[in-house]
Every structure is written in structure tokens, then in C-alpha cells.
Amino acid sequence: MIADHLGLSAAAVSRVLNGAPAAKSIPKPTQDRILAAAKQFNYRPNVLARSLRRGHSMTVGVLLPEVSEGYATLVLAGVEQALLQAGYVFYLVSHHHQAERVENAQTMFVERFVDGIVAIDTVLARHTELPTITVSCPDEQEGMTNIVLNHRRAAELAIDHLSGLGHREIAFIKGQAFSSDTEPRWQAIRHAASRAGITVDPLLVASLEGDSPTHEPGYFAAQRLLASGSSFTALFTFNDVSAIGAIRALREAGLRVPQDVSVVGFDDVQSAAFQNPGLTTVRQPLKTMGMLAAETLVQRIAAPPEHPAPKQLVIDPEFVVRESTCPPAPRRKT
Amino acid sequence: MIADHLGLSAAAVSRVLNGAPAAKSIPKPTQDRILAAAKQFNYRPNVLARSLRRGHSMTVGVLLPEVSEGYATLVLAGVEQALLQAGYVFYLVSHHHQAERVENAQTMFVERFVDGIVAIDTVLARHTELPTITVSCPDEQEGMTNIVLNHRRAAELAIDHLSGLGHREIAFIKGQAFSSDTEPRWQAIRHAASRAGITVDPLLVASLEGDSPTHEPGYFAAQRLLASGSSFTALFTFNDVSAIGAIRALREAGLRVPQDVSVVGFDDVQSAAFQNPGLTTVRQPLKTMGMLAAETLVQRIAAPPEHPAPKQLVIDPEFVVRESTCPPAPRRKT
DNA sequence: CGCCTTTGGGCAAACCTTTGCCTAAACCGA
DNA sequence: TCGGTTTAGGCAAAGGTTTGCCCAAAGGCG
Numbered sequence A, B: 001m002i003a004d005h006l007g008l009s010a011a012a013v014s015r016v017l018n019g020a021p022a023a024k025s026i027p028k029p030t031q032d033r034i035l036a037a038a039k040q041f042n043y044r045p046n047v048l049a050r051s052l053r054r055g056h057s058m059t060v061g062v063l064l065p066e067v068s069e070g071y072a073t074l075v076l077a078g079v080e081q082a083l084l085q086a087g088y089v090f091y092l093v094s095h096h097h098q099a100e101r102v103e104n105a106q107t108m109f110v111e112r113f114v115d116g117i118v119a120i121d122t123v124l125a126r127h128t129e130l131p132t133i134t135v136s137c138p139d140e141q142e143g144m145t146n147i148v149l150n151h152r153r154a155a156e157l158a159i160d161h162l163s164g165l166g167h168r169e170i171a172f173i174k175g176q177a178f179s180s181d182t183e184p185r186w187q188a189i190r191h192a193a194s195r196a197g198i199t200v201d202p203l204l205v206a207s208l209e210g211d212s213p214t215h216e217p218g219y220f221a222a223q224r225l226l227a228s229g230s231s232f233t234a235l236f237t238f239n240d241v242s243a244i245g246a247i248r249a250l251r252e253a254g255l256r257v258p259q260d261v262s263v264v265g266f267d268d269v270q271s272a273a274f275q276n277p278g279l280t281t282v283r284q285p286l287k288t289m290g291m292l293a294a295e296t297l298v299q300r301i302a303a304p305p306e307h308p309a310p311k312q313l314v315i316d317p318e319f320v321v322r323e324s325t326c327p328p329a330p331r332r333k334t
Numbered sequence C: 001c002g003c004c005t006t007t008g009g010g011c012a013a014a015c016c017t018t019t020g021c022c023t024a025a026a027c028c029g030a
Numbered sequence D: 001t002c003g004g005t006t007t008a009g010g011c012a013a014a015g016g017t018t019t020g021c022c023c024a025a026a027g028g029c030g
Helices: A002-006 A010-018 A021-025 A028-040 A047-054 A070-085 A099-111 A151-165 A182-195 A216-227 A240-252 A270-274 A286-302 B002-006 B010-018 B021-025 B028-040 B047-054 B070-085 B099-111 B151-165 B182-195 B216-227 B240-252 B270-274 B286-302
Strands: A059-064 A089-094 A116-120 A132-135 A145-149 A170-174 A205-207 A234-236 A262-267 A280-283 A312-315 A318-320 B059-064 B089-094 B116-120 B132-135 B145-149 B170-174 B205-207 B234-236 B262-267 B280-283 B312-315 B318-320
Touching (some): A002 A010, A002 A028, A047 B047, A059 A070, A059 A099, A070 A240, A070 A270, A070 A286, A070 B089, A089 A099, A089 B070, A116 A286, A132 A286, A145 A151, A145 A286, A151 A234, A151 A262, A151 A280, A170 A216, A205 A216, A234 A240, A240 A262, A240 A270, A270 B240, A286 A312, B002 B010, B010 B028, B059 B070, B059 B099, B070 B089, B070 B116, B070 B240, B070 B262, B070 B270, B089 B099, B116 B286, B132 B286, B145 B151, B151 B182, B151 B234, B151 B280, B170 B182, B170 B216, B205 B216, B216 B240, B234 B240, B240 B262, B240 B270, B286 B312
Parallel strands (some): A145 A312, A170 A205, A170 A234, A234 A262, A262 A280, B059 B089, B132 B145, B145 B312, B170 B234, B234 B262
Antiparallel strands (some): A089 B089, A280 A318
């Protein structure tokens, strides 16, 4: 269209606008005319046509469990920032931990020629040819890089903190089975506990149930722990929202946090610092992990890795002490 | 490709697969062959090519302030669900309330041939030809529909609740200037207050400052209110996260909520019910608003509205009483 | 047998760029 | 003057669908 106006061919225009090497055979004045006309008409190449021809779309697909949930959206914030910076845009789709939705999303992604995939807390439905980076996903598929937390370290931080305060009777709330972090973190906790000489009472282990991403599962899990009859002076939950839900259950049962029960959360979501009491928690640098994922992905898109892609990028957690933990009361039964 | 395999033309394949009217001149057996082959090869038409030809992309652009923030992502959840149901996918971009980022996003949207735009709590940078639905946006551009809360009703619910409990000295935390709801809601509050015979002490009005979407602005705003020297028995904040931040500031100042100060939030985000104390708040049906926005948009994409599009869809709030409000103490100065 | 109508589907343009290959003119040196 | 090189950009294919228009063969009717 701009070519017609100048009496040139579309080829020339394309070359100049893209700074193609072949453009060096086009004299400066002509180039300037093209540039000027492009500016004048506010010309934008049709991205669809370009993608069709070039075979890539400058788009990536992002998968997460819930679109409105603290954990994944904090990762997403990092992903977005890094992606934008690199000139990519993304499709977002949530799957609510349903395999079918993941599957559909994956086919949608290939249909629409995304250049890569970022999957947050997601188990992929099948192997994909597309460059893929996962955040907190369990399976190690061929050639895909996984950004994971150092669970070992995370568990030690929490257990050593509680153990250092004098707690021996510690209750746990595990994650849902579908959550990728649940198993590795639980392994790490068992390991850290035994290292600290703490035995894990099976009666003091509850799991989050249901697929609600809200506080309720933690609330009910804590109620089950209280009903189990075993006493405990501390509680370590799978994440912060569960912790908040659990604290409510504890309080409703007449227990004070932290005087009667210390509570340690996980993630350090934005609201953790503003809880009452402020939540002691294991901080995951979620935004950083998201940025790392996106950066790794665009790198991989630009240049496929030489031989075997690095399988894992391990991120270290921090521990944040606030008000929800203290030494156990000298004597008290739940 | 599938055409070659069957010795047919791409045209025939296209017509059959799309159930085009012209397909009726193709006999059943041939149609079956095409369908079978498509299934066998798991054939997916190239969406890029199709969009290029058809002139629409089955994609919409979604704009919001922050990707990890309770309010907008709850709306987003509704948008996503309705969009998915209608077969659309979306680009997500956050703008952090920066006009330039909104502008860039808008040009990106037209470059990529989105079929429409959903803008959540966003002031658009310029007029757009694209079908656009906004949620909680102030400006009434030609032909664009805005989903808004019934601020009048919302303010009355909160003010009448506090006034009914006996509160007369009420402090307020207004939203940031860039937030679309700030002005209309404030107008509504003044109106409701005067209707209830309550005078608004200018010293008892603070505004959220800074563009952080977290609890801090509310925390600092509450501190400024406390420092103002005027006493108050109740506080009505712009949203729940501010309320949570404010509660922390109050508590740090030695005030108990609700015994010394009642607090009413706004939105009813997921964590509101699990705060300590549980937050009394004005509930916006955010997910519903998101769904409504998306449904209205796809409708408008399918069939441009007859003449003048309805300008506004007004949604009614609910009031949720929890534990952060109670009658004021008989006598107490802050 | 000749004409008309279905039947069955092909042709090619259009959507818009990108890119490998090519060429016509000009210029330059011998 | 002639051959070679550079200049300046054009040609056309390719990427995969969609769709308006067209046509050939077959069948039906008079």
C-alpha cells in the first residue's frame, strides 16, 4: 500500500523497513522516502501476514492454574515484564488443574503458532515440540527447563526456625495432590525434620482438599488437625493463603497465634506482612522466578540450546520472621 | 495439504470443514472422506492464514493495571471464562497506570488485529475503532460500553451501616487519582453522608498515595489520618487491601478494631473473609462484571449494535457484615 | 437429438509480507 | 568498444485459507 504510493515494489519497502541486508543496494534518498511515507501514513506491517511468512509470531503461551490467585500471578508479573521487554506478547489461559483444559490450551498454542510456552504450577498434558519453560512443575520432559525452588533449603529454614524456638510437636498441612510442589516439598520437610530430630506424627499431617485456590482448604485442614486429638504447638502450612485460613480455624477453636500455636506459611504473598499477626513465612522470589523463566525462554527461542538443555534452575528461598511464631508455651494441651 | 492427499482442491476441503453453504454441492461420500482424513491427520487449519483472509482473529486484548492484584484479576477471571466459552483467546497486558503503556498496548492490539478490547480500571489513551468494553472506567467514549458499579447504592450501604451503628465521626480513605472509581465513589459517599446527616471532616479524609497495588498505601494513609489529630470512630476505605493496611496501622497505634475503630472495606476480595477481624465490606460482584463485559463484547463483535450503543451497564453491590464493625465506644478520643 | 439443469468441484484472486533470485541500466577500466 | 561490476530495485513464489465465479460432465426433458 505504501509501495503503490511511492511507485516502488512492496519488496523494496519491506527490505528498508526491516533493515534487511539486501537494503544496502537501495540508495539513501529512496530509503528516506520510504521511511518518511511510512511515518506519514503511520504504517504498521500486518503482523499476521508477517508471522505467516516468517513462521514465528512473537507470541508465547502462558499457562497457570488460576487467573486470580496470589502465587501464580506474582510469577506471572515477572513473566510479563520480561516478555514485554523482549517484544513478546502472550496468551494467558488458566486450567484450574484440569488436564483437559491444559490439553486444549496446548493445541491452541500450536494452532496459533506461539513461539514458546511458560507453564506455571502446571502438569503439561503431553510432550510439545515448542520451547517450554516451567515454573514449579514436576515432570522433567526432554529438553524443557524447569525453574524450581530449593525445597531442601526451604524446609530446613522453616523446621530449624521452629525447632530453634523449641517446638517439637509440629503439625503440617500438605498441598493438594495436583500441585506440583506438594511432593518434593513434603520430602524435603521429612528430611529436614528428621535431621532436626523431630518425628512427624501421622495424625498431625493434613492435606489441602478441593481445588479452591482460596483460604478455605487451609481452614478445613486445620479443623481436621484439631479434631485429630493429637496436640501440637506449631503448624507449617503449604502456602500463605492456607496459613491464613488455618489461623482463622485455630482462633475459632480458642487458640491464640502465636502464643498457643505458632504458624509458618510459605510464599510470602503480598498480604502476608499485613496479616494479624504478621505471617512468618518462607519467601519464594516469585517475580524473579517469573522473569527468569521468560528470559530463559526468549533466549531459547532465539538460539536453540546446543546439546542437552539444562534441566533445572534452582532458586533459593529466604525466611521471613514476623509475628506468627514464638517459643511454645511451657505446658499446654490442645 | 490434506487436499493433495485426497486429490481434491483446498477449496473443497475448506468448504466442507467450515460447513460453508457452498458445501451442499459436495456429495456426502466426498465430505465424509474429507472429514475422515482431517481427523486422521489431526488437521488444524492455520489460524494465521485464516485470520489474514477473514480479517478477524478471534482474539481480544485485555488491559488491566496490575497482573497480580486482587481486584482486577477477579474481574479477569470472569472475562477469561466468558471469552473462552465463546471461543476467543486474549492477550493480557498490564499498564501500571502509565499512559504510555496503555498507548503501546492499544497500538499492539490493532497491529495484531484483535477483534475487541476489554479494559479494566483503565483510562484509554485514545479513541479506538475496535469494539471496546470497559469495567470501572470513567470516560464515556462514543459507542463504548462501560460496566460500572452503582456507586450511589454502595456508598449508602456502607454509610447507613455505620450510621445505624451510631457512628458520626467517620474517616475516609479515598482512592488514588488515577483510579477510575475514585471520583464517582467519593461523590456518592458525600451524598450518602449528607443524606444520613453526617458531616465529612476534611481532616478525616486521606488519599491513597503512590501506585503500589499493595497494602502499603492504606497503611500510610491511616497513619496520616491518625496524625491529623481529629478523632474518629469509624473508617471507610477505598478497597479491601487498603483496609487491611489501615487496620495494621491502627493496631500499631494501639487501637483495637472494631472496638475503638470500625473499619469498612470495599470489593470483598477473597481474603476479606479470612482477615482478623473478618472484614465488613461492600462486595462488588467482580467476576460477574468480568463475565458481563466479555459477553457484551463478543455480542458486539458478532453484531455491531443498531444505533447508539447502551452507554452503561450498572451493577448493584452487596453489603457484607463481618467482624470489623461494631457500635462506637461510649466515649473515647483518638 | 438438442437444450437445460443439476451435480461436483476447480480456478484464481485476495489477505500482506518476506526473500531468493534476477535483470536492466549505468558506470568503469582497459 | 567491450567486458565486467555495481547500482537499484523488480519478479514471483511462498506461507495457508477463504470465497466469488466458473465450468465440465451427466442427467433429464421434450
